[in-house]
Structure formats: structure tokens, C-alpha cells
Amino acid sequence: MTDKIRGRLLDALLSLGLFSGYVIALLRSVQDLGYARDEGFYFQAASSYGRWFELLFKDRKAALVPRTVDTYWNANPEHPGLVKGLFALSNLILQKKHHLFAMEGTSYRFPAMVLGGLALVLVYLWGKEARGRAAGLFAALCLALMPRFFFQAHLACFDVPIVTMWTLAAYSYWKSVRAPSLLWPVLTGIAFGLALDTKHNAWFLPFVVVAHIVAREVIHQLDARWRGVRDPGFAASRLRSLTALGAMALFGPLVFVALWPHLWHDTLARVRWYASFHLNHEYYNMEFLGKNYWSPPMPRGYAWVMTATTVPGITLLLFFVGLATRARARLSALLGAAMKDRSARIARWTANMPAPRFDPGSTDLLWLLGLVVNYAAWTSPNTPIFGGTKHWMTAYPFLALFAGCGFAAVVRELRRELLRHRRRFTWAVAAARPALPVTLLAGASMIAAPAAETFHAHPWGLSAYTPLAGGAPGAATLGLNRGFWGYTTGAIVPDLDREVPKRGSVYIHDTAGPSWDMLATDGRLRRDIRGVWSVAGADFALYHHEKHMRGQEFQAWVAYGTVRPLIIAGLDGVPVILVYKQPPPR
Numbered sequence: 001m002t003d004k005i006r007g008r009l010l011d012a013l014l015s016l017g018l019f020s021g022y023v024i025a026l027l028r029s030v031q032d033l034g035y036a037r038d039e040g041f042y043f044q045a046a047s048s049y050g051r052w053f054e055l056l057f058k059d060r061k062a063a064l065v066p067r068t069v070d071t072y073w074n075a076n077p078e079h080p081g082l083v084k085g086l087f088a089l090s091n092l093i094l095q096k097k098h099h100l101f102a103m104e105g106t107s108y109r110f111p112a113m114v115l116g117g118l119a120l121v122l123v124y125l126w127g128k129e130a131r132g133r134a135a136g137l138f139a140a141l142c143l144a145l146m147p148r149f150f151f152q153a154h155l156a157c158f159d160v161p162i163v164t165m166w167t168l169a170a171y172s173y174w175k176s177v178r179a180p181s182l183l184w185p186v187l188t189g190i191a192f193g194l195a196l197d198t199k200h201n202a203w204f205l206p207f208v209v210v211a212h213i214v215a216r217e218v219i220h221q222l223d224a225r226w227r228g229v230r231d232p233g234f235a236a237s238r239l240r241s242l243t244a245l246g247a248m249a250l251f252g253p254l255v256f257v258a259l260w261p262h263l264w265h266d267t268l269a270r271v272r273w274y275a276s277f278h279l280n281h282e283y284y285n286m287e288f289l290g291k292n293y294w295s296p297p298m299p300r301g302y303a304w305v306m307t308a309t310t311v312p313g314i315t316l317l318l319f320f321v322g323l324a325t326r327a328r329a330r331l332s333a334l335l336g337a338a339m340k341d342r343s344a345r346i347a348r349w350t351a352n353m354p355a356p357r358f359d360p361g362s363t364d365l366l367w368l369l370g371l372v373v374n375y376a377a378w379t380s381p382n383t384p385i386f387g388g389t390k391h392w393m394t395a396y397p398f399l400a401l402f403a404g405c406g407f408a409a410v411v412r413e414l415r416r417e418l419l420r421h422r423r424r425f426t427w428a429v430a431a432a433r434p435a436l437p438v439t440l441l442a443g444a445s446m447i448a449a450p451a452a453e454t455f456h457a458h459p460w461g462l463s464a465y466t467p468l469a470g471g472a473p474g475a476a477t478l479g480l481n482r483g484f485w486g487y488t489t490g491a492i493v494p495d496l497d498r499e500v501p502k503r504g505s506v507y508i509h510d511t512a513g514p515s516w517d518m519l520a521t522d523g524r525l526r527r528d529i530r531g532v533w534s535v536a537g538a539d540f541a542l543y544h545h546e547k548h549m550r551g552q553e554f555q556a557w558v559a560y561g562t563v564r565p566l567i568i569a570g571l572d573g574v575p576v577i578l579v580y581k582q583p584p585p586r
Helices: 003-028 037-058 066-073 082-097 104-131 133-144 147-152 159-178 183-196 200-227 234-258 267-279 302-310 313-339 344-351 363-379 388-420 426-432 435-457 471-478 487-499 513-521 547-560
Strands: 286-288 291-293 505-507 530-532 540-544 567-571 574-581
Touching: 003 104, 003 133, 037 066, 037 082, 037 104, 037 513, 082 104, 104 133, 104 159, 104 388, 104 513, 133 147, 133 388, 133 435, 147 159, 147 388, 147 435, 159 183, 159 200, 159 234, 159 363, 159 388, 183 200, 183 234, 200 234, 200 363, 200 388, 302 363, 302 388, 313 363, 313 388, 313 435, 363 388, 388 435, 471 574, 487 513, 487 540, 487 567, 487 574, 513 530, 540 547, 547 574
Parallel strands: 505 530, 505 540
Antiparallel strands: 286 291, 540 574, 567 574
């Protein structure tokens, strides 16, 4: 067996391990996770689409009648249909036909879990091809073990699926620039269409591609002027990048419309409505540093502070190490060639840095643009904050890839230091000469903290904050949001089953009605327990803590004549959901 075949087999095994391990971890941890508010609406939409698929399988001609299509697919037109269609097919085929899941809700969630696993595979393959196997594997683990990403990967929502589609489109474009084949540009266009049909974050992809094409041109001209280097293959790679951009413009809209039956009729008007809905999105409430924001201007530092306090510290540190390492490798060649005769300091700084090889994909530039553009919208004070970290989560694969570069750089330095001290520590020579022992030991030590943070936070993923914020208690003291979407009801379902009397009623507060109903459908919540929309008259009242909802808790105090909750649940002693009980009549 040749080294090339062995390498491909190893990559296949690692990819399979990442994918299957992550999906299994998600499936095994989903049973105590409640349903987020939006999931309930997507369950309803997917159920409607599922009935259309049933009709399509039985009578294709009848299913394709325009009025019939609109009857089923006009549900939830605020978001594209691809992922909700996958939710519907999973429920229809895997659950109703084959009964693969213990809970009905898991069948709707399963496609997003699969796409979460595929995101790790894409990050691994991209990192491996660009910076080596160790960098790619560590980058994939960094993404997998971000507490917020792990939480989102459970949900029947679009946030992790768009991360996957975004990464797939960017990776396909990168391959297009490097490979003299029409296959990758076509795949780039199709992947862009899939991203468009997943979530509106896809609108940022063309900005990255155009910026990459322009920046590559500028860098090429600087190389020619400062270093006297003009790569003969640049013209061909420029043409390939433009071809990929053209494929995005051609195939993207076609795939977008083809896979969303809602757009098959009255297409332009419905696309305009969809775009207008998100361009003029309503403002939601969000607590940030003790202040409740519900209208612009929003704080410019919101995205940066939330990233710093929710992404594990070692991941962020390695990201900066990787970014600095790649920047130094690039700048050393430019500065060294331009100024080595003028500055002894720069000459010394660049003396041991090899000139970077020509990279037709301009990998570091593309990763940096993917990161910056996905954060760009959140630098505007007029951007509504209506979902927290999930809205720039498409930047996290690029953050993880740079962290993988940082990890590879640390391992190289560690091996170099061990070999330098071989006379003092003879055991170090044996350990450092093969890279595998050092890499495994360093990787295990660096990924341990993210793993601990991620699994400790479950199922309170939106209450998870890193030690930089002081964990959940420190974040509560700082006035950072503890949770939203009403998903934490799932954590206290066993208490409700135990405490609520037969045919009793519960005010469900921020939990959506369909999300509450799914808990009963799953068999987790007793079916006789009624969810109601008024505190007064309910036997029990839920309160999901958010700063702007404190009035809801006050209503329970007044209605029940007590300020003492029956149940308090949360993360590390921080109250996230409280249950109040109606006292018995005197």
C-alpha cells in the first residue's frame, strides 16, 4: 500500500470518526434538552411539508398543482425550505415509517445533527489540505467543542446547517481557485444555492469571494513590485476564481428556487418579501452588561464581548497564535525583500523565516475574509440583536482553522525545544523525534478544557460562559443574558410530571405552544398537563429568566401571593428557570 493510499484511508477514517462520534454524542445528549421557541414553529412547517411529500410520493401530478403546492409550502415563508424539508423527510421516513428514534422531536432534529457532523468533516479536510493533518483535526475538535455550537447542533433550526453550507461553499471556491477543473466551480455554485436555501447568512458569501479576488490581485502586484516575483500560474488561477464567481451567480439562484417550492409561483414577489422580512427585521430584547436593548443603537462591542466570553479561552489563544504565525510568514517575505538593506532589525526578524510558497488559493486571506465578513454586520449599531452568538456562528469554522494553525505551530516549537535539550532529558529525544506522541499529548491537554466546558454546560447551552467571564455566575453578575427561546422547560419536565396534579394547568411563559406539545408527544411530559397562556388561574407558572421579562415573575407573585418559587433550576447556581405554584384555597 502506497503512502498516498494510506493517507487517504487515514483521512477517511478520521472523517468518519469525527462525523459519527459527534452525531452519536448529540443523539445521546438530546433527551434532556427542551425545545426552543422557534423549533415549535418549524415543527409545524415541517409537518405541513411532510403532508406534501406524502402526496408527492402517491400522486406526483396532483402534488405539483400550484394551488396544492401553496397550500402546504406557504407555512413559515420567513425562512427557506431546504432544511425544513429535510426535517419533514426525516420525520416521515425515519420516524413514521421505520421508528428509529425514541422521541418524535428527535426525528425533526436529526438532519441538523447530521449537518453538524458534516461541518466538522469539512473543517478537518480543509485544514488538513492547507496546513497538515494535525492542524485540521485540532480545528475540527475546536469547532465541535464550542459550547454554543454544541448546543445549537441539537436543534431543529438553521444555525448549524448554515455553518455547514457556508463552509462547503467557501471550501468549494477555494478548491476552484486551486484545481484546473470545471467541477469545483460548478460545485461552488450549487453549494451557494444550498446556502441560500438554508438561511439568509448566505448573502454574505459573494462579498467574501469578490473581496478575495480583488485582494489577491493587489497582493500579486505587491509581490511583483517588492519581491520581483510574478507567478506564471496566477493568470490561470484568476480565471478560475472568476469562473467560480460566475457559477455562484448562475447556479445559486436556480438551486435556491428549485429547492423551495414556495418560490415556484409568483417568484419575484415572494423573494422580495423574504428579503424585506430580514432586511427590516423586528428588534428583540437582549440583555448586555446589565442593560436591556430592544431598539438601536446597539453596542458595537456586543459580538466581540460575546465571542470572548463564550468561545473557550484556549481556542481563542490558539487562534491568535495561528493568525500571528501566518501573518509573520507572509509579511516576512514582503518586508524582508523590500527593507532588508535598510533595517538590520527587520533583517534579523526575517532571517529564519522561509519565504512562503505560492498559494494559488490564498488560503490565509480567504479564512481571514470569511471571519471578518461574518462579523461585519455586527459592527453596525443598527443591526438588531435578536439571537446572540448564533448569528455570527458562520465565522467559527474560520476561527477554528486558525486555531488549528496555532496548535500546529505550538507543536513544532515544543518538538524543537525538546530536541534542543536532548542532552539534559534523554527521554525527550525519543518522544520528540516522531511527531505523533508530542502531538497527541499536546492536543489532549489543549482540548481538555473546551471538552469539559461543553459537556458541563449541557443542557444549559445558552447560559454557558467561559472562565474569562467567571463562568455562568460571573456572567450573571456582569449582566449577560442567561438564556432565551424558552428551551429550558425541558430541564424541569420531570419536576412538572411529579408536582402537577392530574389535568392540572401550567402557564408556559416563553415556551412556544408547539414546543410544549412536542414534549407531550415525546412522552416526556404527561399528556393531561395543560399548557395555558395566563398566570392567573393556572396551577403552576413557569418563568424563564430574562431582564425584560421580570414583569412576568411579578405577575406570578401577585397571582399566587408568594415570592418563593417551588423549583429553581439553572447552571452552577445561577437561576435560569423558576416554577411557581398556586397555593391551595383556604
